[in-house]
Amino acid sequence: SRVFYFENGGQPEMYCASADWMERNFFRRVEVAFPIQREAHRQRILRDLDFCLQDNTQAWELLPDGSYRRIERGGEERAINTQAELLAAYAAGPGTAFATG
Secondary structure (H helix, E strand, C coil), X not given: CEEEEECHHHCCEEEEECCCCCHHHXXXXXXXXXXXXXXXXXXXXXXXXXXXXXCCCCCEEECCCCCEEECCCCCCCXXXXXXHHXXXXXXXXXXXXXXCC
């Protein structure tokens, strides 16, 4: 899944899109982006997106020169693997909080 979130001068807009927006995909198939309009859905996606930004085991940072650097956690910082924790939370059912501590 791909999420695009724009502040848009104080009028936030959110879209989800299919696949990777890469040149090879644009010229060989149809890609779709659609707005997320229901507030409950927007809040859920923002919560999950915020949680993804806390990942310190599988995340990479895009640098100004176009290269990537793996995110490193601090010495005593708890390891957060977003994919594993999201899967565990969803398996546990609705209302389950993420263990961000």
